[in-house]
Amino acid sequence: MNGSAPHTAAPADQTEHGVTTTDVEYLKSLQRRRPFGVWFKDKGWRHLVGVIVTIFAVFPLLYVLSAALNSTGTLVGSNALFSKIDFGNFTALFNMPSRPFAQWFLNTMVVGGVTSAATVFLGAMAAYAFSRMRFTGRRVGLLSLLLLQMFPQLLAVVAIFLLLSGISEVIPALGLGSQLGLIMVYLGGALGVNTYLMYGFFNTVPQSLDEAAKIDGASHTQIFFGIIMRLVTPILAVVGLLSFIAISGEFVIASVVLTDPDSQTLAVGLYSFVAQQRSENWGVFAAGAVISAIPVMALFLFLQRYIVSGLTAGSVKG
């Protein structure tokens, strides 16, 4: 805020010089006060708001980073921000046999990656059908999807748990404790939220392209994979990323399905870190939090522009 004040004041005093030349004292007072007042009323307050909100937004992130780098390890010890910088917590994090952090990280990447890839694919196929074909039940189908996305899967967590425990009696590989089972459950939510978002985007691809390809002899699969999928890459990236973020942070269903520490995801594992002894494990937890947050945040910032346009294009239509 203070840094930009002289810049905006500079053009102002030149005009002052040109207009008034008699009263030097008056001029000086003007130079000092009015430009700042005007500047503040016009722009300065915006910087003030910006700085305050930025501190609010960034402080917890700095706090967790400082706690991760401070090997004192306890909650109290982490209060003096950046008083000590070392990597003791990170070494400790990867050397806990009962809490296999590296395995959790891998599990999260696998579950999140497979689920989001499959979600994108299933959603794109459905959106293609809704956008390019006319069939009985199309309107009802779209409406039902719109309604279904109001009811998140976690509401039915009890039924999901009982269904999977029933499945594990017959096919243990798909039941409780299996990541494959968890991925299947997540795919149940693949259509609800995403199809509608993709449907809107698919509609913006001109139908004449399909027609032209068709006349040239392309089959529907060739049109889908060769033309449509390539033109809608931005929305595919957005849906894939959003569903990766949602799945990697999902706690309720994962905590119920994955009971064995070796198969758990980061959300379930890191919660168990602090659930009982919050203050003792704090430093190591913070290190885990930093490592888990970095890939997601990097991806997010990298694809930020796409996400913003996806959020606004898919939903803000008016």
Add this chain to the structure above:
Amino acid sequence: MPDTELREDTDPAASSAPADAPATSSRKTGAARRRRTGPEGIKGTIAKIVLLGLVDAVAVYVLIMLFLSQSWLALGVSAAVALVINWIYLRKGGLPAKYLAPGVLFLLVFQVFVVLFSGYIAFTNYGDGHNSTKDDAINAIQLTAQKRVPDSPAYKTAVLAKDNSFYLLFTDPQGKVSLGSTDKPLEEVSGAQKNSTGKATSLDGYRTLNFQEIVANQQSILDITVPVSANPADGTLRTADGSNAYQFKPALKYDQAADTFTDTTTGAVYRDNGKGAFAADNGETLSTGWKIDVGMENFARAFTDPSLRGPLLGVILWTFTFAIASVALTFALGLFLAITFNREDLKGKKAYRILMILPYAFPAFLTGLVWSGILNPEFGWLNQTLLGGASIGWLTDPILAKISVLVVNLWLGFPYMFLVCTGALQSLPSELDEAARMDGAGPWRVFRSIKLPLLLVSIAPLLISSFAFNFNNFNVIFMLTGGGPRFADTDRDIGATDILITLVYKVAFGQGTGRDYGLASALAIIIFIIVATVSAISFKQTKALEDVNS
């Protein structure tokens, strides 16, 4: 778009899918045939055969497993699903179904079915102590309530191992040798080697554990209960030290004709009380019961049980407050920031923007945990460092905990609102602004009478989704306060910041009080009804549905 284009019907183009059965090709026009025999067509056909083959292989495996476990209903449904999938992909035409089937299948099983299943569970007493059939419960009672038969002879015992599981080898007083394990009833064996005292010590195909191994595996050996026969009423054999075993019999005797349990020592009679449990005349029930339909009892209990009614009403009220306040606060701050930074010539705009959306990129489940450290009343940064050792109960005082939850959720949610409001503001035509200014409207007036109404038209659907999301915002609450501080007027684990969905989770899977799936599902159904009502009303007033009609 015109309806006729690409209409799915019997025109040759639509049925020229590369994967169509070759046998049908002779009936096609020349053009269609040429297309199908191209390289793409062959590749597509092979891909389809492989994929469908894989699906069918899995389906056959599942069907065999279901057959072996004698789950006839599941078997029938799975077979029907497998047939439908094959029909969809092998028939000509029906193109939309081919694209929709995979997603819809998962949707039906893991979203629609589980909701209906929740509805069913809500009308049962499913939960700890009530999770199986009555026959299973009778067996379980007989197996668990075991007592040593007073003058049972000592069976000499050896511990054997095979394939990582333990077996007990018994020599009874008459010298008869038999073998058994927990899931393998006692069975006489021959060919066992005996030592000088006449005790059988080893058996071909099994390894005998030595003393050190017995000590090392003490707990799993103690847990072995060998049924004397397939009938649980005959009792079991158990060993306490790995060398002598005694016979145990059920302390509760089941009378099949009268459907009652009789305690063999006190003589008390336990009858089926019609509520999924055996109860004595004095009201005492056996802990293992079975699952029955209880009708509306779970719903009735939620609103009449004194330990539940008061807290539940509080929770419902707070859920609404939390969801509405979260939407209002995030929207207000997001809109304010969007207006503040909606200036082309503002220096550092980009930097502010990136820094401000960082909370949105931070994983939500970590947010609650990190803030719970900052706000921790005893050791947290806020009390210790910023407020110099104050002891303000940010997470332990009911009111302050609610405020803390809202502030943390504001931290999480304002960047999203900031982004969408910026997008919506920039899409407003600037002529409106100019025209209003010409007519003499001030900036505030322009905003309130022109920009805000236009903005709300496009943002309203997002506000509704945001409400629905926050209504079930499990992570923030559960990770930050765990629902606490607990209400004083109930012995259940319900607290001041609990919302309905955290309550469902705690009732179904919480520690302490037993799991009660029936009650949890009833609460989930209540959430369904509330969310459905709210969204039905609000969607009626927005134009969100118009898209569908195009």
